[in-house]
Amino acid sequence: xxxxxxxxxxxxxxxxxxxxxxxxxxxxxxxxxxxxxxxxxxxxxxxxxxxxxxxxxxxxxxxxxxxxxxxxxxxxxxxxxxxxxxxxxxxxxxxxxxxxxxxxxxxxxxxxxxxxxxxxxxxxxxxxxxxxxxxxxxxxxxxxxxxxxxxxxxxxxxxxxxxxxxxxxxxxxxxxxxxxxxxxxxxxxxxxxxxxxxxxxxxxxxxxxxxxxxxxxxxxxxxxxxxxxxxxxxxxxxxxxxxxxxxxxxxxxxxxxxxxxxxxxxxxxxxxxxxxxxxxxxxxxxxxxxxxxxxxxxxxxxxxxxxxxxxxxxxxxxxxxxxxxxxxxxxxxxxxxxxxxxxxxxxxxxxxxxx
Numbered sequence: 344x345x346x347x348x349x350x351x352x353x354x355x356x357x358x359x360x361x362x363x364x365x366x367x368x369x370x371x372x373x374x375x376x377x378x379x380x381x382x383x384x385x386x387x388x389x390x391x392x393x394x395x396x397x398x399x400x401x402x403x404x405x406x407x408x409x410x411x412x413x414x415x416x417x418x419x420x421x422x423x424x425x426x427x428x429x430x431x432x433x434x435x436x437x438x439x440x441x442x443x444x445x446x447x448x449x450x451x452x453x454x455x456x457x458x459x460x461x462x463x464x465x466x467x468x469x470x471x472x473x474x475x476x477x478x479x480x481x482x483x484x485x486x487x488x489x490x491x492x493x494x495x496x497x498x499x500x501x502x503x504x505x506x507x508x509x510x511x512x513x514x515x516x517x518x519x520x521x522x523x524x525x526x527x528x529x530x531x532x533x534x535x536x537x538x539x540x541x542x543x544x545x546x547x548x549x550x551x552x553x554x555x556x557x558x559x560x561x562x563x564x565x566x567x568x569x570x571x572x573x574x575x576x577x578x579x580x581x582x583x584x585x586x587x588x589x590x591x592x593x594x595x596x597x598x599x600x601x602x603x604x605x606x607x608x609x610x611x612x613x614x615x616x617x618x619x620x621x622x623x624x625x626x627x628x629x630x631x632x633x634x635x636x637x638x639x640x641x642x643x644x645x646x647x648x649x650x651x652x653x654x655x656x657x658x659x660x661x662x663x664x665x666x667x668x669x670x671x672x673x674x675x676x677x678x679x680x681x682x683x684x685x686x687x688x689x690x691x692x693x694x695x696x697x698x
Contacts, residue, residue, distance in 0.1 A: 345696045355689040359585075359689060360637055361568060363685035363686075363688075363689055364635055364637065366378055366681075366685065367635070367678060367682045367684075368678065369682075370677070370681045371681055372674075374677045375677065378673060389660055389666060392660050393652070393653065393659070393660065394656055396655070396659050397653075404566045405541035405542065406541065406542065406651075407648060407652045407655050408547055408651065409542040409543060409547070409613060410650075410652075410654045411547070411550075411647045411648045411651035412547045412605070412613075413605050414628060414632060414647040414650050415541070415550040415554065415643060415644060415647040416438070416602055416627055417434040417435070417437075417601075417629035418434075418607025418629035418632035418643050419550075419553055419554060419598075419643060420438075420478075420599065420600075420605070421602075421630055421633050422523040422557065422598070422636075422638050422643060423557065423570070423594050423597055423601075424594045425633055425634075425638055426561055426567075426571065426594070427570045427573050427574045427591070427594050428574045429591060429595065430493045431481075431496055431598055432492075432493055432497045432500070432626075432630060433478065433499050433626070434497045434598070434602045434625070435503070435627055435631075436500035436503035436504070436626065437474040437478055437501075437598070437606070437626070438475055438603070438604050438605050438606040439504055439506075439622065440476070440503050440506075440603060441471070441474040441602060441603030441604060441605060442470070442472035442507070442508065442609055442617060442622075444466075444469040444470050444474075444606075445607035446464060446515070446610055446616070448462075448531060448533075449466060450530075454530070456532060457531075458532060459531075459533070459534070461532075462530075462533050463532075463533070463611065466509070466533060467604055470603040470605075470607030470608075471600040471604050471607075471664045472600070474590045474599040474600050474601070475596045475603060477599050478505060478595040478596045478597075478598055478599020478600070478602075479592065479595060480638045481496045481595060481600065482515040482594070485595075486587075487588065487593050500626065507617065507619065508524075508619045510526075510617070511526060511619050525616050525618040526616045526618070528615050529610065529616060534611055535612040542612075542613055544575050544612035545609030545610035545612065546609070549608060550608065553601060553604070554640045554641060554643060554644050555641075558641060560628075561640065569585045573587055573590055602629075609621070628675060631675050631678055632646045632647055634682050634686075636677070657671040659669065
């Protein structure tokens with residue numbers, strides 16, 4: 344007896360896609376509940392703590408929106424490559440390089456520019472350029488050398504992270520940091536407009552505008568049309584006249600630029616200085632967000648907010664129930680496996696062949 348997977352002839356409907364995403368979340372929540380129960384805590388109380396402060400109070404809601412911003416930027420960055428079935432796992436490194444570039448510009452390249460209308464666009468261009476370069480490297484290796492983009496993007500993440508660590512522990516350590524590994528604070532001209540004292544800033548608006556830009560890019564342009572063709576079948580794309588190598592590089596570069604802008608927005612809008620481990624893994628969570636949103640840029644806004652709520656709620660779990668906030672990483676892993684399983688069952692049928 345053999346078990347075979349046969350590809351279905353019809354594409355899954357929107358209803359089945361939505362239901363599979365919902366079921367994946369429920370499965371992950373059930374497994375999370377069992378883990379919490381094994382720690383001796385009440386899962387339903389933990390679920391309440393996850394959402395009550397993050398969504399039921401104004402400060403919590405603001406923090407959820409602030410956490411949503413880097414998640415939205417990085418998930419939009421990986422979404423473009425995923426449309427072409429390119430597995431860009433490098434949003435974390437591209438995000439880090441965008442943050443590095445913004446810090447370099449604000450503190451060292453343009454210290455005498457005091458006009459924010461000049462400084463902020465320059466920092467955005469720098470963040471986009473360095474993020475794009477960090478996407479270009481694995482893109483060109485994949486296009487011309489056949490290097491697996493999963494490995495190259497993943498390795499480049501660590502290069503970017505350790506580069507930031509080197510700078511903050513070494514030559515960029517701020518003079519008034521009391522020996523902590525942080526840079527000097529950004530000048531006022533390099534800080535995005537703030538709304539209140541909770542961290543809400545103009546970067547959130549930029550991230551939402553970026554989502555609509557990506558929607559236009561993948562739905563209504565020739566570039567997006569070629570992404571769809573190449574994503575369905577690379578060989579068919581070549582026969583249709585698509586320059587696949589150029590498309591691979593473009594997809595990685597544009598995605599890297601978006602993630603790089605996200606790193607710049609995190610520095611100029613939230614933290615105002617570079618420091619080690621400033622990202623709790625936004626770029627890795629972005630992979631789950633993009634798939635849970637089914638590569639839809641507008642749905643990505645909603646899913647990014649949901650994960651922002653989880654990040655803020657996990658801090659409440661740690662504070663009030665002494666449950667480690669890293670438990671959310673376990674939830675993310677379970678959710679990713681659930682999404683992959685649902686994707687298989689949506690697109691393939693299991694057939695038992697008796698010998």
